[in-house]
Amino acid sequence: MKKVIMGNHALSYGAMLSRSQVIAAYPITPQTQVVELLSEMCADGTLNAKFIKVESEHSAMAACIGASIAGARTFTATSSQGLALMHEMLHWSSGGRLPVVMGNINRSMAPGWSIWTDQNDSLSQRDTGWMQYYCASNQEVLDTVIQAFKVSEKLAIPSMVILDAFALSHTYEVVDIPDQAKVDAYLPPFNPPFRLTPDDPHAFGGLTGPEHYFELRYKLQKDMEKAPALIEETGREFEKMFGRYLGLVDAYRCEDAEIILVTSGTAGYTAHVAVDEMRGRGLKIGNLRMKVFRPFPFDTIRAILKKAKKVAVVDRNISYGYHGIFAQEVKAALLGHARVPVFSFIAGLGGRDITPASFREVVDYTVSRPEPEEEIAWIGVKK
Amino acid sequence: MSKQKKMTLTLPLEEYVGAGNLACQGCGANLALRYVLKALGQRTVLCIPACCWAVIDGAFPHSCMSVPIYHCAFETAASTATGVKAGLQMVGDLETTVVAWAGDGGTFDIGLQALSGAAERNEDIIYVCYDNEAYMNTGIQRSSATPLGAWTTTTPVKFFKDQPKKDIDAIMAAHRIPYQATASTSYPEDLFKKTKKAKGIRGTKFIHIYAPCPTGWKSRPEDAIKLGRMVVQNGIFPLYEIENGEKYTLNMKIKDKKPIDEYLKLQGRFRHLKPEQIKGMQEEVDLAWARLLKKCETDGA
Numbered sequence: 298m299k300k301v302i303m304g305n306h307a308l309s310y311g312a313m314l315s316r317s318q319v320i321a322a323y324p325i326t327p328q329t330q331v332v333e334l335l336s337e338m339c340a341d342g343t344l345n346a347k348f349i350k351v352e353s354e355h356s357a358m359a360a361c362i363g364a365s366i367a368g369a370r371t372f373t374a375t376s377s378q379g380l381a382l383m384h385e386m387l388h389w390s391s392g393g394r395l396p397v398v399m400g401n402i403n404r405s406m407a408p409g410w411s412i413w414t415d416q417n418d419s420l421s422q423r424d425t426g427w428m429q430y431y432c433a434s435n436q437e438v439l440d441t442v443i444q445a446f447k448v449s450e451k452l453a454i455p456s457m458v459i460l461d462a463f464a465l466s467h468t469y470e471v472v473d474i475p476d477q478a479k480v481d482a483y484l485p486p487f488n489p490p491f492r493l494t495p496d497d498p499h500a501f502g503g504l505t506g507p508e509h510y511f512e513l514r515y516k517l518q519k520d521m522e523k524a525p526a527l528i529e530e531t532g533r534e535f536e537k538m539f540g541r542y543l544g545l546v547d548a549y550r551c552e553d554a555e556i557i558l559v560t561s562g563t564a565g566y567t568a569h570v571a572v573d574e575m576r577g578r579g580l581k582i583g584n585l586r587m588k589v590f591r592p593f594p595f596d597t598i599r600a601i602l603k604k605a606k607k608v609a610v611v612d613r614n615i616s617y618g619y620h621g622i623f624a625q626e627v628k629a630a631l632l633g634h635a636r637v638p639v640f641s642f643i644a645g646l647g648g649r650d651i652t653p654a655s656f657r658e659v660v661d662y663t664v665s666r667p668e669p670e671e672e673i674a675w676i677g678v679k680k
Numbered sequence: 681m682s683k684q685k686k687m688t689l690t691l692p693l694e695e696y697v698g699a700g701n702l703a704c705q706g707c708g709a710n711l712a713l714r715y716v717l718k719a720l721g722q723r724t725v726l727c728i729p730a731c732c733w734a735v736i737d738g739a740f741p742h743s744c745m746s747v748p749i750y751h752c753a754f755e756t757a758a759s760t761a762t763g764v765k766a767g768l769q770m771v772g773d774l775e776t777t778v779v780a781w782a783g784d785g786g787t788f789d790i791g792l793q794a795l796s797g798a799a800e801r802n803e804d805i806i807y808v809c810y811d812n813e814a815y816m817n818t819g820i821q822r823s824s825a826t827p828l829g830a831w832t833t834t835t836p837v838k839f840f841k842d843q844p845k846k847d848i849d850a851i852m853a854a855h856r857i858p859y860q861a862t863a864s865t866s867y868p869e870d871l872f873k874k875t876k877k878a879k880g881i882r883g884t885k886f887i888h889i890y891a892p893c894p895t896g897w898k899s900r901p902e903d904a905i906k907l908g909r910m911v912v913q914n915g916i917f918p919l920y921e922i923e924n925g926e927k928y929t930l931n932m933k934i935k936d937k938k939p940i941d942e943y944l945k946l947q948g949r950f951r952h953l954k955p956e957q958i959k960g961m962q963e964e965v966d967l968a969w970a971r972l973l974k975k976c977e978t979d980g981a
Contacts, residue, residue: 318770319766319767321762347766347769349801351759352794352800353794356756356759359756359760359763360766361763362763363727363750363763363765363767364764364766364767366764366767367765367767367768367770368767369766369767369770369771385753386756389752389753492771493764494725494748495724495747495748495776497748498745499743499748499749500738500749500751501748501749502750502751503737503740503743503751504734504735504739505740506739506740
């Protein structure tokens, strides 16, 4: 069934179709519609789930952790300050190997108060052991929630499905809402090998000395390393059933491209428009929209970018004192694999628009220089 | 031959806290969980945040417990327990009792927000605070449960704690939860009865257990039971229940309320106090006792 829905509701439908059993959430702009619709679905019986209206995001994730260890499929959604407040519990859920799935609406961190988009909230959680999917359309949001549950539950690692504030969260698009029966066939019920029950009593997460802790973290990394192949496999399976492939990246006109833009989120679709326009002007240019950021898809990124003459990474985020975060990771991934100059651009912090003109500026800068002249080139900033 | 006296057992023999655990000598927290689990039985799940009990059950891969435990973050006993209860219900387990088992720091201080949230929503959990009146697991730092006048490593003798203990029971009463009670590890039958009662009530239950800590109080392990009795009989920690935040019942009447001096003398943490300071503390205890009697509508004797 096709419906015109906002990005936030795409998250809600994804959680509903995945038959989430426990949802614990706290409101924050611009996430509120996600949980409003879910609470309606729980109230009218569309979704058979417990909705816990907690008093903070910290408690939201703690409750999700409790529900997940009890064996229930668990979902929540937040944004920005809320995600930052959860930080401790993000480590707890991944360290406890609990496959919670969470929607995060990319919103800038205060101060000053900003409700508009950039990626510093989710990228600040880069090292918490969560998988991160950056989406660019409402359809992708809905589909990715379902896929994320499948991948998360197989690997016992939680997932964050991420979308831009307003640019996607409040933008209405036509979305195909799959049949429940087909989703059920794709995503079997959650059945973890260990759970908190008096029928098989165990102590989870207790004091763990140096003789054991290291191995637990080694195993988390080893399972994280299995994720890229599993995402591709479950993405192909999804394509067979629903006609839409869900991969690690979205490579657009990259095959013969001399300059490849690296983007993420909705700016990634804007870049498609800019690529078409500049191709019309005879520039051999492509766009690599990175969807999965954790685990980092090394092989895919290297295979695509090593053929380019120049790479221009456009980050809607910054690691202060360093680069844009995607740029630093792309550079590190290419080191020793390809001698391609990587240009680092920062654009669109705090919700400033990233338009096709922004990408023209990026490309003009990149074309006119053989190598980057400065660590960061700023797009659209009043210096 | 004289008639042999038969001793009647007042508590079940079943043990859910095994031997070989890491509690200190004379640990009240250890006794508290033993008694509570005797009342709750095997179909119980514990959510334990950072506190002495995060360590007492043993290091991975061992546990001295025969009931399952989820070790949760410091401030999340109530919120984790909320999630566990919801999760169990969704997978068809409607029977298991979910217990948040936290120390005073995890309850009075860092976990208070989550506890208030769970109580306001009236989550169907039993929240137990075993109160040893300081952060004992980290090495005796003051919490808001530390009593007036006490020494801790962060309230040294020259600057001993000059604020009274936070009234957590009044805070919980303000949430009008269906059932709450105070208890002392030196009155196990009373604690057992209250825990049984809590198990039979739906909604949020709060049990506040006085749990002596010889290590942190600088008292003798063999005085732990004595201290748990004295603190009730001198009115510092009376045993009472509150239903729906309104109906107060005094469970242990005191005919001859003792002065607090003897109780303080047995604990090194109060050794520095001068007679006039003890006199001031005695007046505070008497006032609080009088306020409680009024709420319980009894003369207390």
